[in-house]
Amino acid sequence: NAGVTQTPKFQVLKTGQSMTLQCAQDxxxxxxxxxxxxxxxxxxxxxxxxxxxxxxKGEVPNGYNVSRLNKREFSLRLESAAPSQxxxxxxxxxxxxxxxxxxxxxxxxxxxxx
Amino acid sequence: xxxxxxxxxxMFVQEKEAVTLDCTYDTSDPSYGLFWYKQPSSxxxxxxxxxxxxxxxxxxxxxxxxxxxxxxKSANLVISASQLGDSAMYFCAFHPLTFTGNQFYFGTxxxxxxxx
Numbered sequence: 001n002a003g004v005t006q007t008p009k010f011q012v013l014k015t016g017q018s019m020t021l022q023c024a025q026d027x028x029x030x031x032x033x034x035x036x037x038x039x040x041x042x043x044x045x046x047x048x049x050x051x052x053x054x055x056x057k058g059e060v061p062n063g064y065n066v067s068r069l070n071k072r073e074f075s076l077r078l079e080s081a082a083p084s085q086x087x088x089x090x091x092x093x094x095x096x097x098x099x100x101x102x103x104x105x106x107x108x109x110x111x112x113x114x
Numbered sequence: 115x116x117x118x119x120x121x122x123x124x125m126f127v128q129e130k131e132a133v134t135l136d137c138t139y140d141t142s143d144p145s146y147g148l149f150w151y152k153q154p155s156s157x158x159x160x161x162x163x164x165x166x167x168x169x170x171x172x173x174x175x176x177x178x179x180x181x182x183x184x185x186x187k188s189a190n191l192v193i194s195a196s197q198l199g200d201s202a203m204y205f206c207a208f209h210p211l212t213f214t215g216n217q218f219y220f221g222t223x224x225x226x227x228x229x230x
Contacts, residue, residue: 056216103149
């Protein structure tokens with residue numbers, strides 16, 4: 001009963017380093033999402049993938065890239081990490097357009113950039 | 115553009131009392147869904163309740179109910195008989211039920227503290 005699995009759960013990087021956050025879902029969902037959560041700002045959408053083979057920018061895409069590797073997996077890459085990217089990152093999935101089903105979230109990745 | 119507003123950054127409620135968390139939205143889409151999520155201090159996002167724009171009845175799930183007023187574009191969450199475990203952040207989310215409606219739009223959240 002995994003749902004949405006994110007790795008890693010915690011990470012500390014130095015400014016300028018790169019890393020990839022991994023996300024996988026086992027619910028056969030069409031759409032996947034990456035959010036960041038900062039205090040007082042709720043969830044802000046970084047990128048999303050409406051379906052396999054497509055990706056679109058969200059509200060705060062600068063400094064990030066994504067890859068929808070297949071229907072199950074959606075990764076988020078920081079090419080050159082900056083302290084402003086210190087945040088909690090959530091991956092989520094959903095059935096997609098027209099669906100009245102909720103998003104399912106991973107447990108989050110706490111990322112600190114020094 | 116869709117906009118979700120939660121105007122209460124923090125709320126306090128006495129244990130066993132009811133509390134209402136406010137959520138308003140702005141949209142021109144005729145068909146949409148509204149969701150509430152709970153985020154306890156442990157950090158996970160827990161889905162609580164859903165309301166569709168064409169639903170005739172207000173949604174209920176156990177102690178959670180939605181006070182949906184479509185004309186006023188509000189979807190307030192009512193928690194009855196509050197428990198200490200209800201202390202958490204609560205987020206309202208809007209999802210257009212359209213062909214291109216893949217995004218979910220979240221409010222900034224309300225922090226609820228239940229007082230013993």
